Amino acid sequence: MAQQLTDVDCEWAWSAYEPAAQRPWSRRLAAHLYRRAGFAATSEELDAAVKRGPLECVERLCAPPPVPAGFEDTSATLAERTVLSGDTQHLAAWWLHRMLSTPDPLLEKLTLFWHGHFATSAEKVDKPRMMLDQNALLRAHAKAKFEELVRGIARDPAMLIYLDSTTNRRIHPNENFARELMELFTLGVGNYSEREVKEVARAFTGWEVMGDRFQFNAIQHDRGGKSFLGRSGNFDGDEAIGVVLDHPAAARFIARKLVRFFVFDEPAAPDPLIEPLARDLREHRFDIGRVVRTILGSNLFFSEHAVGRKVRSPVELGVGLLRALGASTNLLKLAQGLADIGQSLFHPPNVKGWDGGRAWINSSTLLGRANLVRQILAAPETHYSAGSLDALVEAAGADTAAKRVGWFLELLVATEVPPEVRETLVRFADDRGHSIADVIHVIATLPEFQLC
Amino acid sequence: MTTHTSRRSFLKSSLSSAALVALTPAVPQFFLSAAASAADAKGETILVVIQLSGGNDGLNTVIPYADDVYRRSRPQLGIPVARVRKIDDYLGFHPSMEAFSKLLEEGLLGIVQGVGYPNPNRSHFTSMDIWQTARRETPESGAGYRATGWLGRYLDRRAAAGTADVPALHLSSAGRLPLALVGQDARATSIQSLDGFKLEDSGNERVRQTVQEAVTAPRPDGDDLVTFIQRGTVSAIHSSHQVQEAVRSYKPEAKYPETALAGRLKTVAQLIDAGLSTRVYYLDLDGFDTHSNQAAAHAGLLSELSGAVAAFVHDLSKHGHGKRVLVMTFSEFGRRVHENASAGTDHGTAAPMFLAGGRVAPGLLGKHPPLTDLQDGDLKFSTDFRTIYAGVLEHWLGVPSATVLGENIKPLKITAKP
Numbered sequence: 037m038a039q040q041l042t043d044v045d046c047e048w049a050w051s052a053y054e055p056a057a058q059r060p061w062s063r064r065l066a067a068h069l070y071r072r073a074g075f076a077a078t079s080e081e082l083d084a085a086v087k088r089g090p091l092e093c094v095e096r097l098c099a100p101p102p103v104p105a106g107f108e109d110t111s112a113t114l115a116e117r118t119v120l121s122g123d124t125q126h127l128a129a130w131w132l133h134r135m136l137s138t139p140d141p142l143l144e145k146l147t148l149f150w151h152g153h154f155a156t157s158a159e160k161v162d163k164p165r166m167m168l169d170q171n172a173l174l175r176a177h178a179k180a181k182f183e184e185l186v187r188g189i190a191r192d193p194a195m196l197i198y199l200d201s202t203t204n205r206r207i208h209p210n211e212n213f214a215r216e217l218m219e220l221f222t223l224g225v226g227n228y229s230e231r232e233v234k235e236v237a238r239a240f241t242g243w244e245v246m247g248d249r250f251q252f253n254a255i256q257h258d259r260g261g262k263s264f265l266g267r268s269g270n271f272d273g274d275e276a277i278g279v280v281l282d283h284p285a286a287a288r289f290i291a292r293k294l295v296r297f298f299v300f301d302e303p304a305a306p307d308p309l310i311e312p313l314a315r316d317l318r319e320h321r322f323d324i325g326r327v328v329r330t331i332l333g334s335n336l337f338f339s340e341h342a343v344g345r346k347v348r349s350p351v352e353l354g355v356g357l358l359r360a361l362g363a364s365t366n367l368l369k370l371a372q373g374l375a376d377i378g379q380s381l382f383h384p385p386n387v388k389g390w391d392g393g394r395a396w397i398n399s400s401t402l403l404g405r406a407n408l409v410r411q412i413l414a415a416p417e418t419h420y421s422a423g424s425l426d427a428l429v430e431a432a433g434a435d436t437a438a439k440r441v442g443w444f445l446e447l448l449v450a451t452e453v454p455p456e457v458r459e460t461l462v463r464f465a466d467d468r469g470h471s472i473a474d475v476i477h478v479i480a481t482l483p484e485f486q487l488c
Numbered sequence: 489m490t491t492h493t494s495r496r497s498f499l500k501s502s503l504s505s506a507a508l509v510a511l512t513p514a515v516p517q518f519f520l521s522a523a524a525s526a527a528d529a530k531g532e533t534i535l536v537v538i539q540l541s542g543g544n545d546g547l548n549t550v551i552p553y554a555d556d557v558y559r560r561s562r563p564q565l566g567i568p569v570a571r572v573r574k575i576d577d578y579l580g581f582h583p584s585m586e587a588f589s590k591l592l593e594e595g596l597l598g599i600v601q602g603v604g605y606p607n608p609n610r611s612h613f614t615s616m617d618i619w620q621t622a623r624r625e626t627p628e629s630g631a632g633y634r635a636t637g638w639l640g641r642y643l644d645r646r647a648a649a650g651t652a653d654v655p656a657l658h659l660s661s662a663g664r665l666p667l668a669l670v671g672q673d674a675r676a677t678s679i680q681s682l683d684g685f686k687l688e689d690s691g692n693e694r695v696r697q698t699v700q701e702a703v704t705a706p707r708p709d710g711d712d713l714v715t716f717i718q719r720g721t722v723s724a725i726h727s728s729h730q731v732q733e734a735v736r737s738y739k740p741e742a743k744y745p746e747t748a749l750a751g752r753l754k755t756v757a758q759l760i761d762a763g764l765s766t767r768v769y770y771l772d773l774d775g776f777d778t779h780s781n782q783a784a785a786h787a788g789l790l791s792e793l794s795g796a797v798a799a800f801v802h803d804l805s806k807h808g809h810g811k812r813v814l815v816m817t818f819s820e821f822g823r824r825v826h827e828n829a830s831a832g833t834d835h836g837t838a839a840p841m842f843l844a845g846g847r848v849a850p851g852l853l854g855k856h857p858p859l860t861d862l863q864d865g866d867l868k869f870s871t872d873f874r875t876i877y878a879g880v881l882e883h884w885l886g887v888p889s890a891t892v893l894g895e896n897i898k899p900l901k902i903t904a905k906p
Contacts, residue, residue, distance in 0.1 A: 200779040200830070208829045212779065215611070225614060302713070345713065376680070388613060397717055398665045398678035399724035407688045451714070456705045464698045474695065481687070481699045483707070483717035 041341055042306050049336040050312050053090055059338065061090055063446060068343050071450065071488055072298055073097045073332050074141025076356035079432055079447060094333040097142045098179075098325065107137060119165050124158035127167055128371035128381035135355045136364060146178035146328065147171065148351065149297050151381070152389035154189050154221065156198040158382040163194075166248060167382050170194040179325030182290060182317075186221065186277050190243065191250040199387065202245040206258045209237040216387055218280060227285045232264040239276035281322065287314035291327065298331050300345035301393035309336075344451035347396045348488040350379035353405060356488075357412065360447050361428060366417040373411065377404040397486065409480035413473040425472045437465035440472065444479060450487040457482065533884050534760060536769045536815045537639070538749070538797070539666065542777030543612065544819035545786060546839025547867075550599055553580050557859035561826040565782055565833065575599075579856065584791035587798035591844060596801055598848040598902065600876060602857040604838035604869025608821065612777070612835075616820040620668035622874055622893050638877055639768055640671030641892045642885060646767065656768035657759065659752045669770055676768070677723065682755060687725055700725070738762070741806035742799045749773050750796035757803050760813065767885065776819060780830035793817065801844050810846035814884050814903070817842040818873065824865055838869035841876060849904045875900040 055061035066085035070077035074097065077085065085093050111134055118126040135144045151174060158167045170192050177185035189195050196202050196213065204210040214236035218228050228236075242257030244250070262271050267279045280286060291313035295305050316327055331337055348356065354374050358364060371381060378401050384390055412418055413425070422428035434440040441461045445453065453461075465475045479485055548565060552558045553572040572580035573589040581589050591597040609615045617623075622638040636644075643655045656669050656676035669676035689695040703721050707714050738758040744750040749771065756769045773793060778786055797815055804813050822839025838857055843849075857867040878899035881889040890896050 200832075203830065205829060211834070219611060225611065230610070347713070347717070394713075394716060395665075397720050399720065400677075400679045402717075402721050402724040403687050410688055451711075453702075454705055454707060457702045460698060460702045460705070464694070467694070470694070478695065478698050478702060481721065482702055483714050483721055486717050487713070 039341075041303060041309070044309065044336065044341065046308050046312055049309060050330055050334045052333050053335045053338040055090065061086065065090070065338055065343070066093065067446065068338070068450065069093060069097070069332065070141075071352070071356060072145075072337075072346075074145055074359075075135055075352060076360040076448075078360060078362050079443070082447075090338065091333065094329065097332065098329045100140045100142075103139055107139065110137075115168055119168065122164065124162055124164055124167065124382065125371070126368065127158060127164055127171075128375070128383075129367040130168075131171070131381050132351075132355065132367045132370055135351070136358055136367075142328075143175060143178055146324070147175045149294075150174040150178055150185065152384060152392075153293065154185075154195060155384035155387050155389035156192075156194050157384055161194045161197050163248065166194040166197070171382075177324075179328065180323070182322035182324055183277065183281055186217075186281070187274055189221070190217070190240070190273055190277065193245045193248055193250055196243070196245045196250070201240075201243075204237070204241045204243055204256070206238075206241045206256050209234065209241050209258070211237045213237070213240055213243075217277070220387060222280050222289060223283060223285045224289045227283065228265065235262045235264040236276050236280070238262050239271045240273040243273055284314075284318075287317040287322070290314075290322065290324075291317055294324075294327060294331060296392070298328070299337055299342045301347055302345075344484070344487045346488040347393055347486055348450075349390065349392060349396060350374040350377045350401075350405070351381065352488055353377075353486075354408065354412070357409060357448065361425070362421040363412075364419055365412055365415055369415065369417070370412070373408045377401045377408055402486070405486065406477065406481040410473075410477045413476060425476075429472055437462050441465050441475065444476060448476070448479060449482070449484050451484050453482060453484050531812065532765060532767060533886070534767055534769070534809075534813045535880060535884060536753075536756060536800075536813060537668070537771070538793070538815065538817045539668075539770070539772040540776050540789075540793070540817055540819040541616075541772050541774040542819070543615075543821045543823055543835055544776045544789075544839055545778060545782065545833050545836075546819075546822040547825065548782075548786060548833075549582055549585070549790060550575070550601070550840045551580050551582060552578055552856065552859060554578050555859050557825065561859075563827070564831050565827045575852065579852070582787065582790050584787040585794040587791075587794035588842070591794075591798050591801065592850070595850040596844055596846065596848065598843035598850055599852050600841045600843065600871055600900070600902075601852060601854040602838045602867065602870030603818070603841045603854070603873050603876065604821070604867070605872055605874070606869070608837040608866070608869070610821060610835035610837075612820055617667060619818060619820055619873060620666060622877055636672060637666065637668035637670045638892055639668045639770070640676070642671075642881060642887060643669070643676060643768070644671040645887055645892070655766060656770065657756075657766050658770045659755060660770075660772055661748070666770060666772070669768070676770075740803050742803035744799045744803070745792070745795040747792045747796055749792050750799055753796050753800040754803070757800060757807070757809075760804065760809055761807050778823070778832050779828065779834060780832040782827075782832040797842075797844050801846075805846060812847075813845050814848065814880070815842070815844040816876075816880065822867060825859060825862060825867065826865055837863075837866040838871075839867075841873070843902055847903045849902055853900070853902070871900065872897070876902060879903075 063082045063086055066082050067077060069090070070081065114130050114133055118130050138144050151171070154174065156170060161167055173188045173192060174185070177188060190213065199212045199216055201210050201213040211233050215233045218233065218236065219225055238258045238260070239262055242253040244253045257272070259270055261268055265279055265283050269275065271279060288310055291310050292305060295310065295313065313327055313330065316330065320326055336342060351374055354370055374380065375383065378396055379390060420428055422431055429440055429443070432443055434443040441458060445458070461475065461478060464470055464478060547558065548567060551567050551572050553567065553569050554577060559566055567582060571583040573583060573585060574580040575592065588597055605618065609618060620637045639656060646655055658665055658669055658676060658678040660678065661680060665676060665678045687699065703718065707718055738761060740754055740757065744754045752771050759766065773789065775785060775789055801810070801815065804810050818841050819839055821836055823833035823836040828834050854871040857870050861868060874893055874897045878889040878893060878897040879902040881887050881892055882899045883903050889899060
């Protein structure tokens with residue numbers, strides 16, 4: 037690494053990236069943008085992106101044209117089918133369809149981020165309708181004001197069921213939601229005491245789920261004065277959320293998480309680097325869309341500190357592969373495949389969501405990722421908009437083994453591979469006995485393929 | 489014996505010496521001395537850790553049935569005296585733990601009472617980190633990926649011994665390697681099942697070779713993320729060869745219940761019998777966070793735990809491994825003495841740990857925390873969990889515990905004479 041993260045100038049970091057000689061705009065940087073802001077791009081999309089330039093690309097991602105009615109209709113129909121089936125395993129397939137086909141990939145990516153943040157598992161909330169409602173809540177506020185999202189989550193039946201918080205009685209306040217609200221959703225450990233958890237719990241007394249619906253049970257609500265995080269008052273749940281978000285640690289907590297999700301897994305961003313984003317959140321009432329736009333268009337985002345500095349999550353791997361190749365496949369099988377390599381949508385392993393980063397990598401998942409790519413490519417249900425993999429490669433004019441390898445590496449792999457590895461791949465691709473699917477499979481075993 | 493011959497042949501068929509030489513310097517030492525390991529496997533002790541995730545309600549596991557405070561605090565959840573499986577005049581097992589009751593009678597079960605630590609933490613993640621790292625304070629998210637676990641640090645020491653087999657194996661359905669097994673260098677392997685544990689290449693030798701070349705080719709210095717993944721990939725491919733070979737034929741000598749945990753322990757028994765020199769196996773059983781309607785869920789889990797462990801211990805014994813395997817269970821905390829308003833219990837503090845195997849110090853160890861001397865409604869711990877870790881490290885795994893635990897801790901005597 038040419039420059040230590042601690043030496044990065046914080047103003048430069050979040051200023052808008054402008055292509056220059058040392059850091060020209062390119063297909064590679066465009067691919068990086070689409071991989072992070074969405075789920076990867078096709079070769080044609082990369083060509084178009086290169087012509088438009090980074091500013092316009094980021095703008096189009098953050099404020100895309102309205103989604104055509106056809107897409108939402110299809111999604112709604114699939115949702116209804118999922119609900120009718122009563123099978124929570126189908127939820128993942130429903131969402132994968134959205135991720136694959138949506139003209140607003142950033143929205144789905146952010147919804148995925150919030151799904152990991154406000155983790156709730158269908159394993160426990162065994163009702164598709166409830167999980168879909170929560171998902172819709174996350175999507176509705178994904179790019180908007182975070183406070184609204186938290187207020188919504190505090191009333192979300194799926195969340196309250198998951199946290200064993202369907203009752204919260206005045207005499208015996210339920211501490212679960214209050215604890216997770218502060219530890220996991222807004223502040224992080226070390227910013228509050230056990231006593232404060234108890235006080236915040238009192239603010240939410242009477243917030244209940246009855247018959248799968250949220251209701252406010254006034255009789256159970258403790259109207260008395262509560263004192264926490266330096267404030268005192270007869271706070272109810274909404275007001276408590278306001279107090280919590282006013283704590284300076286809240287903006288830092290959210291900013292840090294967004295940086296980790298969009299920019300780099302490691303090392304932990306130094307506090308001074310986070311502070312400008314935290315300030316922005318505080319000054320604009322936690323406007324998530326605004327901060328995300330700043331992040332995606334920034335110098336830091338397009339720098340060597342960010343490109344290839346994240347481990348691809350299973351969802352990014354599976355959906356990314358399909359989107360890049362202009363392909364579709366059996367989404368139920370894909371959902372199961374992603375679950376096998378560590379990410380079962382709607383079934384996060386615990387209330388902390390998915391840790392991400394190096395946690396995606398272990399012996400089982402490494403073999404599993406390569407195997408999954410192989411299975412997707414070999415599946416009869418996998419179809420390409422170009423007609424076939426061969427046709428796709430032909431249309432791109434990649435008529436030699438070297439060109440083919442280069443084309444796929446650029447499309448599918450976030451960082452450069454050593455020349456020796458490229459040669460090994462070209463030799464392999466040159467052998468007539470090996471199909472294009474074989475070549476992609478070998479690429480999928482590379483350490484570099486696991487990066488995003 | 490056929491097992492040893494088959495091991496030698498598969499050691500030959502896995503990474504050839506030429507490929508091994510081509511591996512980057514970062515590859516752990518134990519890959520390079522494959523041939524040396526064959527004889528080492530005999531007689532080495534093995535630790536099997538079973539993590540009970542969620543916070544096991546110790547008071548309803550090893551029950552102070554004769555205690556008034558217990559009765560008064562648990563009007564709904566208290567187990568009736570008649571149903572308790574008595575251990576002595578004060579304590580007894582939960583009714584669904586028949587298998588542990590028998591194991592205790594056979595002298596194959598030890599129960600360490602009141603296990604916890606000072607300034608108890610009731611957050612699942614923080615307390616679990618404390619147990620897994622054996623450190624009081626856990627590094628915050630920033631350096632989290634650099635944090636090491638107590639077993640990981642043990643593995644770091646052991647890697648220097650130079651064996652070919654996977655030093656530690658984590659069998660789970662979630663696939664995430666527990667922090668306890670994370671070390672600086674040594675690579676514990678996480679697997680979900682033995683079946684899917686291989687690189688699919690439809691037997692194509694060219695694919696296998698190309699993958700080997702492409703994966704092991706040197707990467708530039710300084711990109712530690714790529715190096716980390718590269719090491720993992722090499723390790724994964726190597727481990728999968730070993731594991732496939734190890735379980736081709738095995739006959740269980742005990743009836744394993746039809747539960748997930750029993751199934752995984754049977755797999756461990758197979759691997760042990762196959763002669764792998766893996767020293768640590770790590771499993772988890774989830775579902776202990778019983779905030780509401782605890783009775784049925786807890787009973788089911790305790791039945792699963794005791795049935796599986798007992799079958800495992802008996803099976804190992806019949807195969808001649810009884811005296812070299814130690815099972816240890818732990819949970820991130822116990823639960824509060826008083827039941828809550830939802831027929832459940834909330835996060836608490838101290839709880840018992842179980843030790844099982846042919847050489848455990850059998851019976852009750854340590855002291856039961858008095859229910860009349862609580863702290864904020866919770867039990868005060870009487871045994872620091874690190875003393876058990878120290879006992880395991882020194883007397884079972886045979887390494888000095890001070891470097892692993894970062895402090896001089898007096899080890900608890902957890903084993904009896906052979």
